[in-house]
Amino acid sequence: MGAISKTYTRRDIELLYETARIATESRAGGNHPFGALLADSQGAILMEQGNEVVTTHNDCGHAETMLLLRASKTYERAFLATCSLYTSIEPCAMCTGALYWSNVGRLVYALTEERLLEMTGSNPENPTFNLPCRVVIDHGQKDIVVVGPVDDSDLEKRIVEDHIGFWN
Numbered sequence: 001m002g003a004i005s006k007t008y009t010r011r012d013i014e015l016l017y018e019t020a021r022i023a024t025e026s027r028a029g030g031n032h033p034f035g036a037l038l039a040d041s042q043g044a045i046l047m048e049q050g051n052e053v054v055t056t057h058n059d060c061g062h063a064e065t066m067l068l069l070r071a072s073k074t075y076e077r078a079f080l081a082t083c084s085l086y087t088s089i090e091p092c093a094m095c096t097g098a099l100y101w102s103n104v105g106r107l108v109y110a111l112t113e114e115r116l117l118e119m120t121g122s123n124p125e126n127p128t129f130n131l132p133c134r135v136v137i138d139h140g141q142k143d144i145v146v147v148g149p150v151d152d153s154d155l156e157k158r159i160v161e162d163h164i165g166f167w168n
Helices: 010-028 063-074 093-102 113-120 133-138 153-163
Strands: 003-005 035-039 045-050 084-089 106-111 144-147
Touching: 003 133, 010 035, 010 045, 010 063, 010 084, 010 106, 010 153, 035 063, 045 063, 063 084, 063 093, 084 113, 093 133, 106 153, 133 144
Parallel strands: 003 144, 084 106, 106 144
Antiparallel strands: 035 045, 035 084
16 A cells, blocks of 8 residues: 555646645745645645644644644545645645545645755755655555646746745
8 A cells, every 4th residue: 555656637737836826825924835725526626725834833834734634624534535635845744644644535746845855955944854755655554646746847936936035
């Protein structure tokens, strides 16, 4: 059991652009520039969430974890297994754990955590793991579809713009 890699669709790319919008709004609100959303199997947006680490003084306030906490309180586990989590950057180990425990069946992300590390460097506000989400998932007892990183230069540029200058 573990991560099952799949290709992405046009709708996946559209929803990733939405996560970039959410990340920009998060940064504008004083938080780190990360965004996530939950979509049903038809691609309809159910929930969205920006990072809230700074404004709530919650170092665990990553966009993905906060969204998945809300989703697990709102939806049944069987339904969440048919849903997708979309995120601008590959989820860290904590957020991947939240994905696993909330029972969301599919993950789609734009940029790798390794790419994030290139942008943030050794910034103490973002001590990035060198631990791909697929490795975390591969150590679990569930099959979760993982899509990413995607190959869309405009999307990458859009996401990078929010991070460049933020961490320096």
